[in-house]
């Protein structure tokens with residue numbers, strides 16, 4: 208076992224850079240908390256969607272970006288999360304405080320189990336197997352014998368919860384903060400995790416599985432648990448989505464959702480944590496903007512929004528091949544080069 | 557400031573006993589017999605050179621030791637226990653560290669992270685403990701970092717600590733692998749052609765480094781190398797393989813004078 212005696216106590220790496228960073232975080236936090244008070248109900252709803260997507264993207268990125276396992280079927284776990292939420296609250300009257308974690312645990316179980324066949328499938332084969340999952344789940348949700356539970360093609364309705372404790376918030380505002388709370392917890396957990404020995408093991412498996420095993424990494428355990436964790440994140444996102452939208456139906460969890468999540472992690476940056484916020488903004492807003500652009504182009508452009516979306520996507524991949532996170536990194540590098548050095552007294556201009 | 561670590565092997569009272577014993581080890585790949593009844597022993601704290609022409613089975617022997625290959629016959633005993641049937645991932649925990657002939661670093665990770673993951677087998681804590689960041693996990697993380705930094709210092713890697721492993725020149729990457737293998741304070745260190753691709757001066761430095769590793773940590777070293785000068789000067793014992801069989805086993809002087817060894821090498825050259 209590792210001897211846990213610390214030889215030197217060289218701790219406390221605080222400095223000016225650290226404080227500036229902390230200040231920036233505080234300002235950002237204030238903006239994020241203040242946003243729902245200055246926006247319309249619909250905009251607040253959209254921002255909740257962004258937060259939900261960010262959680263789902265982070266979930267898939269743990270699996271694909273950090274651990275190197277591709278999934279084209281995470282929409283299925285989003286569906287399981289959403290339906291767990293809806294069934295628990297609509298059929299059993301369970302509180303959402305309870306239903307959301309339950310949705311997460313159910314999806315952890317489903318993902319963990321799916322992780323075992325995934326161990327035997329690499330690369331493209333895993334992509335195909337998960338693709339099948341994405342195709343199957345919406346159909347299963349429409350399957351007649353399940354109707355009493357799933358509500359069939361219609362789906363299920365949920366009532367949007369009001370703010371507790373008499374907080375002076377609209378329902379949309381309260382849901383925004385609920386999503387924010389969930390995201391804060393899950394982002395915190397992930398950023399701890401990826402910096403730890405488990406995070407290193409996840410990345411090591413992606414980079415060189417045999418060497419990882421030689422280091423003592425339990426390949427099967429880390430891969431299946433990562434699959435479960437990833438599914439749990441997406442399940443929580445699905446549950447929050449069901450609650451925020453107010454209903455679930457099979458067609459909202461189809462292949463398109465699965466692929467959007469993949470697009471989101473690539474745009475945000477594979478193996479990045481905070482890049483997922485950018486990826487989420489992209490998949491929430493860019494389809495709308497593509498729609499508006501195609502409207503401007505006129506009558507003959509009815510079929511164009513997705514072509515425009517595609518072009519935008521290609522342009523972004525060309526400009527930032529490593530996603531938002533990669534672009535951020537190289538911007539920081541270049542910025543440092545062009546900014547005046549601290550010592551040089553360059554004022555004015 | 558290299559910390560004065562003592563590997564577990566250093567504290568062994570019975571340092572004359574064999575730490576590693578290989579008995580009748582045999583493995584074939586299709587028609588190729590890669591190892592054919594290989595037997596030898598290595599005493600704790602010694603440096604054992606393993607030589608032989610290309611394809612003699614040296615790397616295959618390492619892979620059997622790491623449990624990457626499953627021998628068809630024979631047994632490897634390490635530190636008093638049989639490695640037959642032991643899971644691959646437990647080998648590091650038992651105290652075997654290795655480097656690879658063709659390098660097996662984690663390319664996207666930094667040099668520091670590569671060395672830090674070398675401690676994986678002897679550290680504790682799973683997903684929940686590390687995700688929540690319990691004080692135990694944070695404390696352990698500091699220990700791991702400190703140990704890795706000391707190793708970077710020892711192997712002159714401090715300047716590249718933050719560089720991606722895949723961006724580094726070959727010689728530097730080999731040093732990173734060596735540091736990574738030592739991070740778990742192994743009892744047995746397997747080095748597969750550490751001198752390959754190094755310049756003359758680098759080989760000299762490597763010789764001093766390997767000797768220092770043994771002297772300071774008391775670790776037993778099994779060294780596969782084509783660089784005869786290095787092997788003969790550094791080894792306490794030399795085992796020569798040819799076509800998967802042991803053709804000589806003894807002191808460097810004995811093995812150098814062995815007829816079969818001379819024939820194997822001259823035969824190859826002719």
Ligand SMILES: Nc1ncnc2c1ncn2[C@@H]1O[C@H](COP(=O)(O)OP(=O)(O)OP(=O)(O)O)[C@@H](O)[C@H]1O
Pocket residue numbers: 585588589590608609610611612613614615616617657
């Ligand atoms: N996985 C494998 N599949 C098939 N044949 C293999 C495999 N591994 C090794 N061999 C064969 O076993 C024999 C011994 O190979 P090995 O790599 O152990 O040689 P070596 O002594 O390390 O040689 P070198 O000095 O060139 O590294 C060779 O004939 C090789 O082709």
Ligand SMILES: [Mg+2]
Pocket residue numbers: 614615616657
């Ligand atoms: Mg070899």
